[in-house]
Amino acid sequence: MDEIAVLDRIRSLCRVRNWSLYRLSKESDIPSNTLYNMMSRTTTPTISTILKLCDGFGITPSQFFREDETEWPELTQEQLELLQRYDQIDDRKKELLLTYLRGLSE
16 A cells, blocks of 8 residues: 555545544544644655554554455455444444444343
8 A cells, every 4th residue: 555545545534434634633642733734745654653543543454454345254245334334433332332232142
């Protein structure tokens, strides 16, 4: 993945969550000026910045760099959809969903 693709991935992850760069800065604990400069100057983020971004998005670095969103081994279409939708919701909604699923499975 080249530097432009990394920035496009950040934009894409923000878009699916309906997040601004300001929101991403708060979620990832990165100064907003740093994000705005990185995006406007097309500067490649450092590994430590990418790790903070992943924490902010609530995803793993592997998920960040996955080029094919459907690249989940041996999952049904329903399982894949659940994982993709889970990746798109905020932490509060994830906790609510997990609580609901635990209740259903008891």
